[in-house]
Amino acid sequence: MAWKWIKTFVYLSMCVTSAVGNKQASQKKCADFNNTIWQQYRQGIKLRVQYFLLTRNNADCASLFTQDCLNQTQKHTAYFNSSLPTKVIVHGYRPLGSKPSGMSDLAKALLREEDLNVLVVDWEFVASFAYNLVVENYKEKHGSTLESFHFIGMSLGAHVSGFVGTLFEGKLGRITGLDPAGPMFKKAAPFDRLDSSDALFVEAIHTDSDQFGISIPVGHVDFFLNGGMDQPGCTHLDLASMFDYVTCDHMRALSVYTSALNRSCSLTGFPCSSFEEFLAGKCITCEDPFTGTCPQIGLLKSGITVTPLPNHEKVYLLTTATAPYCAxxxxxxxxxxxxxxxxxxxxxxxxxxxxxxxxxxxxxxxxxxxxxxxxxxxxxxxxxxxxxxxxxxxxxxxxxxxxxxxxxxxxxxxxxxxxxxxxxxxxxxxxxxxxxxxxxx
Known part of the structure; x- marks a missing residue:
């Protein structure tokens, strides 16, 4: 992620907080992700970063925050409400010519749960080239309270969210990392990846820690589903495509988090030193450090009320192969x-x-x-x-x-x-x- 993207977000935050009050007509065309092919990438003819806004007033048709807003020409969407909490969804690495999956479902689930602003970040140009270049470049030179912002980052987007949190000195309200990316981050210093110091509350959901995800805890609380590696239902060969088969474990974090927002059942984790100890029945209560209340995926601060917050606390749970995944x-x-x-x-x-x-x-x-x-x-x-x-x-x-x-x-x-x-x-x-x-x- 480039410094230019970070600056863009900072300017956007300043702009949207002063945007309320202009009730112009909404855009006629719904905003959508870039779907760039290689020739377009080389020509650089599309926006490098876009921001889509979804609220309960336009849940089925995203509005686009344009560069004009960043230049303070006040061509902003009329739907943003600075008095409401804001969720910022950041996708991860994706191949050229593809769109990130699951983002729309996550946004709609958030809106069903709460009246808020949902900003979806489309940073395809810097997220679609070589993976190692994305990692090397994501932090180089290229009216709302900070506590009201909740970043939800998938894969590489989790680390991008963490770096934004670092720029705000850890004062963002919350960061949720959905299987934070592992390659080139497993040995990185906390400053160079998602860490519990990046927000007032940081949680992570691990589903592919032996491949595309990270194996170490990076938040105040880290949920390791089925040990954080092989997920039920991801070993079958009848998935839609080879890409789905390869990324099934990795993308399960997004599916589980989206499903958890519907509250059809609880996804409860148990603190334990290892998955083996958990399976052996040695960690069946949540007395330490959660004073008896087990953390749950999807709730406000995961349902954790203890003060001070734990740090890098690993919790384990089992899930099923299909939604709502609760076992x-x-x-x-x-x-x-x-x-x-x-x-x-x-x-x-x-x-x-x-x-x-x-x-x-x-x-x-x-x-x-x-x-x-x-x-x-x-x-x-x-x-x-x-x-x-x-x-x-x-x-x-x-x-x-x-x-x-x-x-x-x-x-x-x-x-x-x-x-x-x-x-x-x-x-x-x-x-x-x-x-x-x-x-x-």
Whole structure:
């Protein structure tokens, strides 16, 4: 991102805060992203940066902030309202000849959630050339309160948002990084990438930290979905295009955040030192550092009320493969009697009308208590039955397996639901065991 772009945004901020009051007719043509081809890029015949404004008064037809506004000739849109909060959406790297996906859906979801100004930044010319040049150049020479601005940056746009926050000395209200870009940023100093010092509250959603996203925490709170790497549903080859297949994990952050704004269900994270520790059932509360209130994606400041804010706090959660992506976190705990040799079991949670959840566990001779967190599409009180099978190899399979108990519970345990427990279970070779539950939510 060039210094010229940063200056443009600063001038834009000054202009739009004094723009309210001129109620001229809205533009006849809806503004849209540049869709530049290589020849046009070389000729430089299009705007290098554009700003689209969407409000509840023009949610289906974006207005364009022109360069005239930046030159203070007052040719501004009549829709901007400086008394309302402002969300600024910044897309990331995109190939020439393409438009950033998901930006319109995100803007509309924001407007459904709250009455505000949504500014969408189109910086195609500097975001569409070679990726390494974008990274090297994005900060070189080329009336509203700061607290009311919330930047939402996808991929490289997350770091652009962070640099804007640096220019404002960390006084922007909020920055949300949607899978902040990783290549060439993983070893960068905090000044050269998104960091918690860039705004009063910085959050990040990580979905592709082993490829296009960054693997380190960069905000006050960092949500690592499914460990922050491989996302459910992104391994299928029936996606719309090879580009969609390659970027599926990376773009999932945008899809999940947009879906979370609809509030159809909660996407709750649990603070933990690692994803492995979380799956092992060692991080099932949010007492430290959130005093019992687990952070959620999409809420104001992620629902975090603690003071001072945590820093670079990693939280983990599981999701489903499709919108709204919400999964119920189920803790499975079992105690097994001493074994002659190791054994393999498969535990299945069954809810009529929903996909089954299968959980495979390896039981060792020297362990007795096992815990595992898994994702289930229905809440605990709607689980109809649980089934357990002894699945070891035929000739090396453990004989009968004795369980002192098998308990399943939902985390976080905020609604007072007691765990579902079954005691004194014997599972023989090749004979599945199951138990039905009759509950009322």
């Amino acid at each position: 119920h976190h189920i803790l499975v705990e079992l105690r097994v009697s001493p074994l002659d040799k190791s054994a393999d079991i498969q535990l299945t949670l069954i809810t009529v009308g929903h996909p089954e959840t299968e959980l495979k566990l390896k039981l060792n001779k020297d362990e007795m208590v096992y815990k595992k967190v898994t994702a289930h599409p229905a809440q605990l009180c709607k689980i109809d039955s649980v089934q357990v099978k002894n699945t070891g190899a035929r000739f090396f399979r453990q004989g009968d397996i004795q369980f002192a108990y098998i308990c399943i519970s939902e985390i976080p345990q905020t609604r007072g639901l007691d765990p579902l427990c079954v005691k004194n279970i014997n599972i023989g070779r090749g004979v599945p065991w199951s138990r039905d539950f009759v509950q009322v939510c």
